[in-house]
Amino acid sequence: MVKEDKAKIIGELVEDFKAYPYFYITDNGGLSVAQTNQFRRLCFEKGVKYKVVKNTLIKKALDQLDTDYESFSAEVLKGFSGIIFSPESGNLPAKLIKEFRKKATSAKPVLKGASIDTDLFIGDNQLDVLSSLKSKSELIADVIFMLQSPANNVVSALLSGQNKLAGIVKTLSERE
Numbered sequence: 001m002v003k004e005d006k007a008k009i010i011g012e013l014v015e016d017f018k019a020y021p022y023f024y025i026t027d028n029g030g031l032s033v034a035q036t037n038q039f040r041r042l043c044f045e046k047g048v049k050y051k052v053v054k055n056t057l058i059k060k061a062l063d064q065l066d067t068d069y070e071s072f073s074a075e076v077l078k079g080f081s082g083i084i085f086s087p088e089s090g091n092l093p094a095k096l097i098k099e100f101r102k103k104a105t106s107a108k109p110v111l112k113g114a115s116i117d118t119d120l121f122i123g124d125n126q127l128d129v130l131s132s133l134k135s136k137s138e139l140i141a142d143v144i145f146m147l148q149s150p151a152n153n154v155v156s157a158l159l160s161g162q163n164k165l166a167g168i169v170k171t172l173s174e175r176e
Contacts, residue, residue, distance in 0.1 A: 043096065
């Protein structure tokens with residue numbers, strides 16, 4: 001690969017790292033071509049971007065970012081590496097990996113590391129934690145539900161007791 005091609009790939013990676021707040025680096029080594037194509041297809045169907053790139057190019061792209069990925073890249077960028085970029089949800093790639101493992105009955109792809117809004121997760125043992133993270137829209141929905149809950153309780157209590165309240169008032173007014 002000539003230097004100009006490498007520079008172009010690094011430039012594209014830098015743009016992807018800036019455009020996507022969530023990315024996962026996986027090891028798909030050992031998967032057959034058919035399995036790799038199935039994984040790519042699943043990524044496409046779920047709306048995430050998947051690329052296979054040399055570790056040195058990934059490292060050079062990460063070095064050009066504002067965030068310090070030095071220790072991350074030293075631990076993660078070994079062996080075969082693929083990058084999953086997710087535009088909206090930090091947990092979607094983790095769920096996708098788990099789903100693929102169930103279908104393929106394989107331990108691959110292996111999560112090497114992930115960056116969720118610049119928080120770093122290293123190792124395949126983090127997959128369960130990452131898959132249970134809530135997306136921004138899920139958190140907003142939870143907050144709205146919690147804000148509405150007390151008001152809903154008051155309204156439902158008033159509505160359910162309106163007949164009782166009227167009966168009590170009527171009984172009290174009829175008393176001497």
